[in-house]
Each structure stands twice: as C-alpha cells, then as structure tokens.
Amino acid sequence: MDKQLKSYLEKHNIKYEKYDHIPVFTVEQSRSIKLKIPGKHTKCLFLKDENSQFYLVCLPAEKRLNIPALRKNLKLKELFFASPEELKKELNLTPGSVSLFAMIYAKNVFLIIDKELWQQEKLGFHPNINNSTLVISHDALEKFVNSLHAKKEVLEL
Numbered sequence: 001m002d003k004q005l006k007s008y009l010e011k012h013n014i015k016y017e018k019y020d021h022i023p024v025f026t027v028e029q030s031r032s033i034k035l036k037i038p039g040k041h042t043k044c045l046f047l048k049d050e051n052s053q054f055y056l057v058c059l060p061a062e063k064r065l066n067i068p069a070l071r072k073n074l075k076l077k078e079l080f081f082a083s084p085e086e087l088k089k090e091l092n093l094t095p096g097s098v099s100l101f102a103m104i105y106a107k108n109v110f111l112i113i114d115k116e117l118w119q120q121e122k123l124g125f126h127p128n129i130n131n132s133t134l135v136i137s138h139d140a141l142e143k144f145v146n147s148l149h150a151k152k153e154v155l156e157l
Contacts (some may be wrong), residue, residue: 002128
C-alpha cells in the first residue's frame with residue numbers, strides 16, 4: 001500500500017483488514033484469490049465523457065456495466081474508457097490497480113458506486129496496487145466516501 005493512502009486512512013480513522021496476494025490484473029485472475037478474502041468482490045472502471053470529465057465506477061466484480069444506460073442516466077452523449085495516461089494523471093494509477101482508494105488523488109473525477117455495493121456489510125478493494133486487497137466495512141466505506149472532496153453518487157447500475 002502506498003504511504004499516502006495508509007496515512008489518509010489513519011488520519012480519517014478508517015479501519016481495514018489487509019490481505020496480501022499475487023498481483024492480479026483482471027477480475028478473472030482475482031477469482032482464485034477471492035476465495036480466501038471475505039467481503040463483496042468488487043471492480044472499478046475508469047471512464048471519460050465527451051467533455052473530459054472522468055468517472056470512477058465501482059460495482060460488484062461479477063456485474064457487467066451497462067455503459068449506454070449509465071450514459072443515459074448521466075445525460076451524456078459519449079462515455080468510454082479513459083487511457084492509461086489519463087488514469088495515471090487523474091488517479092495516480094496504472095491499469096490493473098484501479099481502485100476506490102485512488103479517489104484520494106482525484107482532480108476531475110466523479111465517483112459512482114453501485115447501490116448493491118453500497119448495501120454490503122464488507123467489501124474488498126485494491127489499495128492502489130494489485131498485490132493486496134483491503135477489506136472494509138460499510139461504515140468504513142461511508143466514512144471514506146464522505147471524506148472525499150469529489151462529486152459522488154450511489155446509483156443502481
């Protein structure tokens with residue numbers, strides 16, 4: 001876990017359980033390690049609209065994001081995956097490590113959390129690197145999200 005994230009979580013008294021594992025780059029690769037980690041398995045997608053507004057969308061790992069429906073919900077003409085360079089610039093991440101916790105670096109990013117995730121008792125997210133998972137409670141998730149200075153919304157995706 002990077003030092004800034006660890007410091008941020010400590011500063012905001014956000015409790016977590018850390019599970020180290022082999023690096024995983026896709027949901028498919030993470031299925032084998034998920035068996036040993038409690039909480040809802042998640043994925044986060046980094047998207048961009050036609051106006052260069054970025055979106056971090058967090059949803060259950062097994063759920064497929066309906067991009068046209070999300071685009072309609074947000075009243076956007078275009079919505080597509082951002083580039084690795086934009087990911088690095090906006091969230092200080094590389095592909096395969098996209099995580100809710102990168103919102104501590106967000107400059108121009110709108111956080112969207114699937115309602116199903118929001119209702120979970122425990123969830124797991126990478127700590128901005130893909131060789132471990134932090135499991136947090138719903139209360140810790142809420143505390144983290146409320147600590148952010150970014151636009152955020154819980155939607156049924």
